[in-house]
Amino acid sequence: MLIFWGCGEHAPKGQPVVIDFSKLAAGQVPPGLFSSAVPMDRWVSPSSSKTYGHWPSDDGKSARPDTSLIGAHRVAGNYSPDMAFTLSKDFMAPLNATNAVQQNGATLVRWNAVPDATGYYAMVIGGKQAPKGQEMTDIVWWSSSATREFGGGLSDWLAPATVARLVAAKTVMAPQTTTCTVPAEVKAAAPDFMFGTLHAYGPEESFAYPPKPADPKAKWALEWTARIRHRSTTGFLVGVEGFGAAQPEAAQTPQCKPKKKGFGGLLGGAIGGALGVPGAGDGC
Numbered sequence: 001m002l003i004f005w006g007c008g009e010h011a012p013k014g015q016p017v018v019i020d021f022s023k024l025a026a027g028q029v030p031p032g033l034f035s036s037a038v039p040m041d042r043w044v045s046p047s048s049s050k051t052y053g054h055w056p057s058d059d060g061k062s063a064r065p066d067t068s069l070i071g072a073h074r075v076a077g078n079y080s081p082d083m084a085f086t087l088s089k090d091f092m093a094p095l096n097a098t099n100a101v102q103q104n105g106a107t108l109v110r111w112n113a114v115p116d117a118t119g120y121y122a123m124v125i126g127g128k129q130a131p132k133g134q135e136m137t138d139i140v141w142w143s144s145s146a147t148r149e150f151g152g153g154l155s156d157w158l159a160p161a162t163v164a165r166l167v168a169a170k171t172v173m174a175p176q177t178t179t180c181t182v183p184a185e186v187k188a189a190a191p192d193f194m195f196g197t198l199h200a201y202g203p204e205e206s207f208a209y210p211p212k213p214a215d216p217k218a219k220w221a222l223e224w225t226a227r228i229r230h231r232s233t234t235g236f237l238v239g240v241e242g243f244g245a246a247q248p249e250a251a252q253t254p255q256c257k258p259k260k261k262g263f264g265g266l267l268g269g270a271i272g273g274a275l276g277v278p279g280a281g282d283g284c
Contacts, residue, residue, distance in 0.1 A: 002189050004142040007180040009106040016189065038151030038171065039162060051079040083224050085207040092116060092202045092232040101239050105184030109196065112178070114232050117200040118163040119172040121154050122180055124238060126190025140190035144180050146170040155199070157229035163201045187238065194238035202230030
């Protein structure tokens, strides 16, 4: 695997970092390969929570294109407390990306400015085939981060405060950014295919019941919390101009407080075609 990072016409000196999977299998891990600079939430999942649930479900009752998140919401179930909260933030606007290979071999990626975006992050996965169409000889991974960050959390629903910190560290592109150039060396290393993903991170709304007492010494008998994070995502084929499938998303994580003997509920929701639910899964 060849790893590149950073926006620019050409990759800086010292790139790519080459990872030999045969050496990894032997326990020889290159220094700095993994990083914890980008936090990952504990995802609510069937394995972490016996009372897991999600929406849209498989019953066809999904969100319509004209659906709005603004307004009152209620979550109810036979294993969870009733949860009610009112949202002021709607689905984020669609994110549309175009790309064009330049004469010098670099690829210019452009996208529309998304209202409420707190930052942007792009990545590209590509490859080079062996002769006669056999298996890939090289896998190429490029990140828009200027700090060689490939943390799994970058594909998560990140909190605005986390994004602000990552923008300051140049790991995430600033919300005013609408272009990024993939270095020419990336395309040269992956001549057979390159697929890109672009994220626009968005706002967050949080709720708790009962509300936290103003007096820090007062007992807080918390019953449930709900956290709604937004993100707009699109994919694109490098070298195919105008290709992109916008997917505005929001992740909703209502969470109940576990009761004695493990009885209680934890309802994770994924709104707007989300792939998963970030949240503090405590297995209740």
